[in-house]
Amino acid sequence: MTSPWIAVRRLLAASLWMALAAQAAPMRLAVDATDLDRRVLRVQQQIDVERPGPLTLRYARYLPGGHGPYGDVTRLAGLRVQAGGRPLAWRRLAGDPFAFLIEVPPGVATLDLDFQYLAPVRGSGERISITPALLGIEWETVLLYQDGPAVDAQRITPRLRLPAGWQEASALRDAAGQRAEPDAQGWRQYREMSVETLVDSPLFAGRHLRRHALDDSPGAAPVSLALLADEPGALAATPEQLAAHRALVAQADRLFGGQRPFRHYELMLALSEEFGGMGLEHHESSENALRPDYFKDWADAIRGRELLPHEYVHAWNGKAHRPADLLTPNYHQVMGTALLWVYEGLTEYWGHVLAARAGLSTPEQAVDRLATTVAEVQARAGRRWRALADTQIDPAIGPGHSREWEDHQRQQDYYDEGLLLWLEADLAIRQASGGQRSLDDFARRFHGRAPGRHADGSIRPQPYTEDELFAALHAVQPLDWRHFFHQRLDQPGRDAALALTHSGWALGWQADESRFQQHERGWEGDSGTERPQNLAHSLGLRVIGNGTLTQVFWGSPAYEGGLTKGMTLLAVNDLAYKPERLDAALRANTGGDAPLRLLVKDGERYRSVTIDWRQGPRQPLLQRQTGQPDLLSAIYRPR
Template sequence: MGSGTNGRAWLRPLLLAGLIGARFAAPVNAQVPVPEDRPYPGVMQVSVDATDLDHRVFQVWQRLPVRPGRLTLLHPRYLPGAHGPYGQVDRLAGLQIDGGGQVLPWVRDTVDPSAFHVEVPAGVSQIEIRHQFLSAVSRDTGRVVMTREMLNLQWISLVLYPAGYPVDRIQVEPEVRLPAGWQQASALRARAASAVGAAGGPVRFEPVSLETLMDSPLFAGQHLRRVELDPPGRERPVALHILADSPEELQASEAQIEAHRQLVRQADQLFASRHFAHYDFLLAISDRMGGIGLEHHQSSENGVRPGYFRDWSKRPGARSLLPHEYTHSWNGKFRRPADLWTPNYNVPMQDSLLWLYEGQTDYWGRVLAVRAGLVSPDQMRDSLAETVAQLSHRAGRVWRNLQDTTNEGAMARSRSEAEWSNWQRGADYYAESSLIWLDADTLIREKSGGQRSLDDFARRFFGIQDGRVQPLTYRFEDIVSTLNDVQPHDWTRFLRERLDGHGPGAPLDGLARAGWQLAWAETPSDVQRHQAEDSEVKTDDFSYSLGLQLKRDGRVGRVLWDSPAFRAGMSHALSVVAVNGTAYKAERLAAAITANKTGQAPLDLLVREGDQYRHVRLDYRGGLRYPRLQRVDGSPERLDAGILQAR
C-alpha cells in the first residue's frame, strides 16, 4: 500500500461497514478480573502425574471449588526470577473443564492468551480441570526438564489458578506421582504417610498457599543424596539435595561438603538472620537435564554439568551458583523491590531495582563463594578479570545506560538472540552492578578507616526482622537511607551517576580502590580455559584481540561491535575456513596474531558465507590478549585482605 490519503482508501468501506470499530474495540472476552485482597473460598487440589518418561509429558488434574457465573483461569505469565513474561502457556495442551457431570466450554482471552474464561452453570459447586504440560523432548525445542534419570517439576508451569485473588490467599493441596523407586526433594513438606509415594501411590504434601506452591519446585530422580548443612537441632535448618545421572556423581569428599556447610555459616555471619522456615538446595548434576540457576524463598534450583565434585579443581564457575541463589533468599525474595512485587503472576512486574536485587546478589555470590572455600581467591580474581574485560569492551554503554538494562526481563528477549550483544547490551544489571557494589564497599571501607563495610549494609538491610518469611518491599530511597546509616555520603548521586551515565568503559573505581587493575596476558587463565572447555559448545576466544569468538569448527560465535573483526566486515553469518592459506585451527590463528605484532604478516582469513567464499584481511598488531587482575603498586589491598576473608 502507498502512503497518503490514496493509500488509506481501502479503510473507507470497512469504516462504513463498522468492521474497523468491531476489530479494535475491547474484546468481550478481554475482561480479566483484577486481584482483590480476599481469600479464595475453598481449597484447590492439584495432582500431577510425572511418570511419562517416554513422552516427557506431565499430566495435570485440578479440583477447584467454584460459584455459578463467569470464572477466569490464569496460567502464570510473569515469572519471578525470570523478571518478565516467560510463562509457557504454549506448552499447555488438552485442556478440559468438567462440572456438574458435563463438559464446560472455555474461551481463551483474546488479549491475554494466558487467561481462559468459562461459564459455571447454576448448581455447580466445583469443577475438575485436566490438561497436559508438554515439556521439551530435546534441547532443540527448549530446556529439558525430564529424563530417564531425573526430573525438575515446576508447579508454576503446570497449574491454572482463579483470577481475582492474590496468590497468597488461595490454599492448595498438592500431590505428585513419580516413577517407581524415585525420590523427591522440595521445600514442600510431604505428609508422613506418603513421603516416598509407597506402592506407586502419589506423594502428598501439606496444604500451602498457591504462592508457596509456585515458589517450591521439585527435583526427583533415581539417584538422590541428602546432606544436612546445619548441626542437628538447628532452628530453620538448611539441607543440600544432590541428584545425578549416575551414583558416581554423588560422591563428595568431606572437605567438599564442609565448604557447603561453611557457605551456610558465612551467610549467617553476613545477614545475621534467616528468613525461611527451612531451606533446601536442589542440585542436579547432569548433562541430560537442562542446566538452571533459579532462586526461591526456601529453596533454589541449581543445575550443573557432570564433574561438580569429581573435577573440583577445574569447575570453580559452577561453585558460585549456590552462593548466588542462596543470597536471593534475603535479596529478592525477602527484601523485594516494591515495583517488582505483584499480587499474582499475571500482573506485569517492573524491574527498575534489579541492580540491587541481582547486582548485589552477584556481588555477594562471588564473595561468599570465596569466604566459604568453594572458590579460591585466585580463581575469583581470574573470574572477575573476565567480567571486567567484558564490560570494558561493552560498546553499547555509550548509548544505553545501566538503568535501562533492567528492562531486559520485560522485553522477554532471549540473550542468545542478540547477535550484537556488546552493542545492544543485555542483563548487565548483574555483573556491572556487582562492580558498582564493589565500588561502594571499598568506598565505605576507605571513608570509615576500615571500621565499616558493605557487610554492615547487608545486616541492616536484609537482616532485619529475623524469622520473617513474608516479603518486605523497598524503594530506591530505602537503599540510600541504609547506606547513609552505614556511612554518610551522597549515595543518591553515587548511584544515579553510575546507573544513568553513558561514559565508555566499565566502572572500575572500586577495583582500583581495592588495590587491583585490569591487565593482559598472552595466554588464558586456568579459569577461562576451563570455562571454554566446560561449555556445551566449545569455543576459541579471541574477543580481546580480534574481537572474535569462534566455535571449534570455525563458525563465528561472536563479533564485538567496532572491533578489528567487525571493521573488516565479519559477522555471525560467516565461518572461518582457513588462516593464511591453511585450514582453520585455533592454534594457527593464535600464531598468526602473534606473528603480526610487528605488522609484517597481516592475517588473511578465508571465510565462507553460505556457498560463497571470500578473503578477509586483518592487519591487527596488538597480539593475543587475555584478562588478568594485577596489583597496583603502593595501593592498599582491600580484596584478599578484607572483602574475601572469611568471618
C-alpha cells in the same frame, strides 16, 4: 499519581478477595509425572465455586525470578472442564491467551479440570526439564489459578506421582511437616498451602539422589544440599568439597546476621548433560543445574560454583526482602524492574564474595574471575550508547529475540556489571571509613532484618524502595549514595576498570589465558555448548573448533574486516584453521608489518579478509598496585 481514595478502594477490594478466598475450600491438584518417554505431565485439578456465572482462570505469565513474561501457555494442552461429569465450554479472554473464561451453571459446586503439560523435548531449542534420569516440576506450569484473589490468599493441596523408585528434592512437606513418602499407588501428598507457596516450591526428582545436611544445628532452620545426577558417580564429593558447601551456610550467617529467613532450605543441584542448565531462587529452596563435572578438577576451575551462593543469597535479597515494584499479587500483573541492579546485581556480588569466603573458589580463582568480568564488561560496545539502568527492561521484553550483535545491543548486564557496581560501593565504604566499615555492615542492617510471615509460617516478602536502600547505606557510611549509583547507572560509557579504584589492583593484559579462563567451561547444562577460542580483546571474535564464529564484537578489528557472527573461518595465512594456528599467527604478528589473512565462508560464498591487528593475543589479568592496600583480599577473607 493514584488518589488516596482509589488506593483505599483497592485495599478494600483486596481485603474482600482475601476474606472470600480464606472461606473457600482449597483447590486440589494431582500431577502424574510418570510419562518420561513422552515428557508429559498429566494434571487433574478441582476448584470449588461458590456461585454461578463467569469465572476466569489464569495460567502464570509473569514469573518471580524471571521478572518478566516467561510463562508459556502453548505447553498447556488437552484442557477439559467438567461439572458433575458434564463438560463445560471454555474460551480465552479477548487479547489474553493466558486467561480462560468459564460460565459456571447454577447448582455447580465443583469444577473438574484435566490437561497436560508438554515439556520440551530434544531439538526444541528450549531447556530440557524431563529426561530418563531427572525431572523438574515448576508448579505454575501445571495449575490454573483464579482471577481476583491474590495468590497468597488462594489455598491448594497438591499431590504428585513420580516414577517407581525415584526420590524427590523440594521444600514441600506433608501434613506432619515431614518429607512426603509415596503411598501404595505412588502418590505423595503435601500439606495445604497457598498458591504462592506452592509456586515458590519447585521440585527436582530422579533415580539418583544424595542429600547432605549443611547445617542441622538445634534451634536453627536446617539447610541441606540435595544432589541429583544422570549417573551415581557424579554425586561423589570429597569431605573437603562438602565442607566448602557447609562453610557457605556459615559465611552467609555471618554476613547477614540475625535469623535465617526460611523455615528450612534445600539447595537442589542437578548434575547432568541432558537436564538443562539453570539457576532460580525461591524462599526455601533453589533450582540449580550444572554439568556433571561439578566436583571434578576442583583445583583448576570454579565450574559454576558461584551459582549456589548466588541463589542462596536470594533468600535474603530478593525473597525475604524484595523491591516493591517486583512484589505483585499474582502472575499476570506486569512487574517493575527498576531495582534489578540491587535484586540481581548485589546478589551477584555477594555470590562471588561468598564463594571465595567459603572456599568454593580460591582467592586466586576469585581474582581471575573478577579480571575476566571487568574485561568482558569493558568490551561491550553497547555501553557507549545504552546505560546500565536501561538493561533492566530486558526481562519485560520477554523471550524469543535474537542478538546477532549482543555486545552492541546489550542484555541483562545488571548481573556482572552490577557485581562491579557493588564492588565499587564496598570499596568506597572501606576507603571513606578507613577500613572500619564495609558493605557487610549494610547487609546486616538491610537484608538481615527478620522476614515477615504468613499465618501458616511461610515467608511474607517485605517490600523496599530505592529511598530506603539509600537511607540504610547512608546510616552505614554517610555519602550521597543516590548520586553515586545513578552516576553509574544512568550515564553510558564509564570505564569498567574504575570499579577497581581503591582495591589495590588494576586491570592488565597478558598473552596467555589465566588458569580460570583455561579451565572454565561455563555452567550451562547443554552438552553441545563448546567453549570457544576467546579472542575478544584482540581480534574481537570468538570461534569454536569447526571454525564457526560464535561472536564478532562491534567495532573490533574483526568487525572492521567485515566478519559477522555465523561465518565459518576456514584458513589463517593460507593454512587450514586450527585454534593453535590462529594463536600462533597472532603471536608471530606481534609488532609485525602485515595484517592477518583469513579465508572465510559466508553461506555459499568464500572470500579473503585481512585483519590489521599487530599487538598479539591479549587476555585480562589483575595486577597488584604497589603502595596500595590489598582490599580485594580483605573482601574475600572468611569471616
